[in-house]
Amino acid sequence: MKILVCAKQSPDSTVRVKVAGDGKSVDAAQITWAISPYDEYAVEMALERKDADASTTVAVVSLGAARAKDSLRQALAMGCDEAILVSGPGADALEGLAVARALAKVALEAKPDVVLCGRQASDDDQGLVGAALAEALGWPHVATITKFAPADAGAGSVNGIDVWKEVEGGHEVWRATGPVVLTVQKSEKEPRYPSLPGIMKAKKKEIPEKDVASLGIDASLPRPEMVKMEPPPSRGGGKIMKDGDAKQTAQELARLLREEAKVL
């Protein structure tokens, strides 16, 4: 089985993000970058399949700024076989639909059996690229999956891919035939740490770079644009009740929770 994972580089989730001077981007100086968490689950899920069947190959593609190469290196160190960077001027400013169209070109060339994407990126939370990629490819899409495996057609033969997805109170199993795009909720295990030999091997691997301009994405198509970014309002001060005995305090607290905070 050949798996292609689409991984976006986004600000590490432990970093405190600040709005930059232009009011519509984040201050890059303060940021350490990492594979977006759901995409990291997708990488782990692909590698779990490779653990189960060593003939599986896992390629990972990232579209964005040149620094995304570091995240691809991380994916290689975790155990992916190859990595592709789609970069060049404007690559990190593409919106979701254009990203999906660009990734579709990469996928058509790579000819995977399965494309895995995280269900959404941790920076814009759009959750668009996976579904739009399926549409651009004309392939089916199953969302928020937790596991996939070759479907057992009996007598040791395999036909299609079984896909598990969480639903309220349980899970469903879907079967897909032919190539499919899956968006990942969570892998069975937490994403693995790269091993030291993995890190050394990854450093020696070439990461081919494609210029996004060469993929023929029509930039004149209608597109939404972010115009403003605002941090959440700073938290107001708390209220300390120090007058009165326990009974009065409790009554006052209940009143405030009901009338001011409106949580009761």
Next chain:
Amino acid sequence: MLPAPGADERALADGVAAYAADLAPRIPAAEEAGAIPRDVIADLGRLGVLGMTVPEEDGGLGASSVAFALVLEEIAAVWPSLAVGVSVNSGITEGTIVRLGTPEQKRRWLPRLIDGSGLGSFALTEPQSGSDAAALRTTARRDGGGWVLNGRKMFVTNLRYAPVVIVLARVGEMDAQRPHAGVTAFLVPTDAGGVVIGRPERKMGLLASDTSPLTLEDARVGADALLGPEGKAFGAVAMAGLDGGRIGIAAQAVGIARGAIDRAAAYALERRQFGHPIADFQLVRNALARARTDIAAARLLMLRAAWLKDRGRPFTTEASQAKLFASEMAQRATRVAVQTLGGYGYMREAVVERMARDARATTIYEGTSEIQRIVIARGMLSA
């Protein structure tokens, strides 16, 4: 010469740092239980940490001493007990087998010290012989095709996790004029008859690191247990191994100091007194700035010793200097860290409290500070 680590060495250390950081929530319970969880040792095997210094042809990664020192620093910055376990396994134990072992000995033991099924162990100290290591009394005598060992060893790190322990014992009578003559190293399987592992010591710090006594009661080992040249292990095994081990302890001390001071700095930015974060106060800034400079100096000494070792050049003095300075520095730095956190720093919940206790061992094991000064002076003053 500037012993700056290369990009590969930094990448390996960063890889281990990412793993170590996520161990943090598990440390208090493991320290309380006095044991490193087996799955953590297994992880270190799987991640390639335990075999990182073993040459590739012997199944390891063949990474440099510089890389290993940086990795130990990263582990110690989070969990010093784990760092000392890795240091003894991958430093002196594997290092001695790689250097002096026969191909058969390497094939038998290295995979088990690399794969995460256990940690290797090294037994030199005895109840009556600490700094005066050459005065050891454990004996080995030939018996048929093999050897019979008798004696007691103290403070053996990793013993409870070890498939094999390198034991230094005396072959023949002690010559008071030449006490180091006759000292011989043996690879003793811990499941051999007559090998008794005693109750783990209860220590001031490094609570999760195993420190146990070893008693050898007519312990019988094969001819293949002899490691390196008979009668010459004091120089070839003990002293040579300790030189490398001292870089490991320097790295551990640098890591402890850094871990403690990072926490103190973060606390100083958050903690407000007199209407200001305490990081605004000059007395706090002064203490933290001195500690940070101390750490940087110790790291350079550590890297210099490791860099020389990687190039096959003499590094005895440099390893002692690194170990001496870094371990003494770690006392000062952890003291500053506890002081910065004030009452909170004295509480068991505080990481700096643990780090301060853990740091204390670093001026003692692998040669006390006094022994390091003797080694350094000998390098200067002997003709």
